[in-house]
Amino acid sequence: MNKPISMFSPERADPNQPIVSRKQWLFWLGALFIAGCLLLVLETQNLLVVLGGALMLFLTFLTYVAPAKMMLFAIIFSTFIPTEWGIKLGSFPLVGPVRVLLLCFLLGLLFRIIVRRRVSYALSRLPLKGPFLFSLFAALISTLLSIDPVRSILSTVNNPLTHLAFFILSYQCCQQPGFWKLSKRVLLWTAFAVCMIAFFEEATHFSLIASVYPEEEPSFRMGLLRVRSTFFHPIALGCFLDLVFPIALAEWLLCKRITKKIVLSLLLFFMALSLFLTLSRFPWLILFIELSVFSIWWARNAFHRKVILAFALTLGLVLATSGLLLFRGSLNSSNELNPFGKVEGTKADEASSEYYRFALARAVWEKLDGPRWLLGYGPGTFHIANVESQYAGHEHLLVAADSHYLKVLLETGFLGGLAFLILIGIAISSCMRGAFRLEESKQVWAVACLAGVIGFVLNNITASMYLLHPLPFIFWLEVALVLAMRIRRANEDTII
Helix, strand or coil: CCCCCCCCCCCCCCCCCCCCCHHHHHHHHHHHHHHHHHHHHHCCCCHHHHHHHHHHHHHHHHHHHCHHHHHHHHHHHHHHCCCCCCECCCCCCCECHHHHHHHHHHHHHHHHHHHCCCHHHHHHCCCCHHHHHHHHHHHHHHHHCCCCHHHHHHHHHHHHHHHHHHHHHHHHHCCCCCHHHHHHHHHHHHHHHHHHHHHHHHHHCCCHHHHHCCCCCCCEECCEECCCCCCCCHHHHHHHHHHHHHHHHHHHHHCCCHHHHHHHHHHHHHHHHHHHHCCCHHHHHHHHHHHHHHHHHHCCCCCCHHHHHHHHHHHHHHHHHHHHHHHHHHCCCCCCCCCCCCCCCCCCCCCCHHHHHHHHHHHHHHHCCCCHHHHCCCCCCHHHCCCEEEECCEEEECCCCCCHHHHHHHHHHHHHHHHHHHHHHHHHHHHHHHHHHCCHHHHHHHHHHHHHHHHHHHHCCCCCCCCCCCHHHHHHHHHHHHHHHHHCCCCCCCCC
16 A cells, blocks of 8 residues: 655644744745835835735745645635636736736745655655646647747646646645545535526626626527526536536435435535526536436446446447537538538538537648647647638638637647547546445545546537636546545545
8 A cells, every 4th residue: 555645744744733833934924024025115106016916925825834725715716706807918818816826826836845855755656647747748849839939838837737736736635634525615615606696697697707708798599598607608617517516416425414415405406407507518418427427336236237338338329429410400411511411401500519619620620730730839829820711601710619629639739639638538547446446435436526527528528628717626636536545545534
């Protein structure tokens, strides 16, 4: 059995004991005071700059002192504050509260890693270290040929560097007593608040996002409002609910108190209803797949493996047939984009999302040529890469990456796409091993994480939500929990 290694302390792994000595407290307070004085001298006429700099130093300090709580705070904060809410600084992306918080989080965590002893030993035994480093290497190499190097560097910091930092911290924290219980409360209460805001939006047609972005118009489908709560798009809300729903279901399955079971039943109902109100078909389908994962696990002792395999094959056939019919109905029989040949009596709905995604796939394939096939156009450059497609007799500039995998392929080429698929594939396989090899008391959580991970990976086929905070943070938290449970088998109460 591997001995768990923690970055909380050089000698012990107990986060409840003090981790900052009196000298370190004095050092940080002195640094904050000196930095504040310098800011006052340099920017005496700009109080906002002084307060902003002091706040950033304070958030960095809090990350150094309490990284686990700051990580959960970052998840809550990025759920209710839009990432793109900010101000434009030249060629840089919008700088807002979420990006500032994540920068402070990275700086505090980096300083903590540098200061702590034995951390290099802990990182050397980190799961998924190789795939993460391969993905980071591919992003850096692609940046060398980027059409916008500054944007690509910032995108690399956002992913995979920030995701790696969250995974490292999640993996370390999940080995500590009580952390997963705190994480569950945070996720479930956050989901409840998101659902209440969605119901308010449905009842009043008032959107918080629309108040932040006045140019954004409400989205309707079949005459019904598509709610998005605190997220930029209804599909993003659907992805969030698909990530948290399995956690709530696992808590409901393990709960023995009647009162708590009733409360969790209401929460599950609220989440399912909010998901329905998004009117997003693929997140609906993902919820069905997640429930199927639970059903297969629950019936693993009652059915023969061949029966489970037959069920999985049938489900795959149904999904493939549904996708085929969707494409067949939305593409013009005489259009060159149609891969099904002539279909009499059909008419293209060129405004449909299915038509757009197929046109996007073809345009990305044609856009890559020469060295771009290997290295792409640079991380974060999809919307400025001039991806064009011709249909309905007009040229269209495709700026919406309605598939994250196509986005990765265009931006980082075959090398980056391969690195990303390896990373995601190993994460899924790790969760699958945990779901069927852990002790009975831990398997239900591993299955919940497996369902959420599979759901998020599939959701990104028809949307690009992997970079939309806090979705990737919840995704890597679930992966880290399963990996931590596999290490801490000796003590069943350590994780859950």
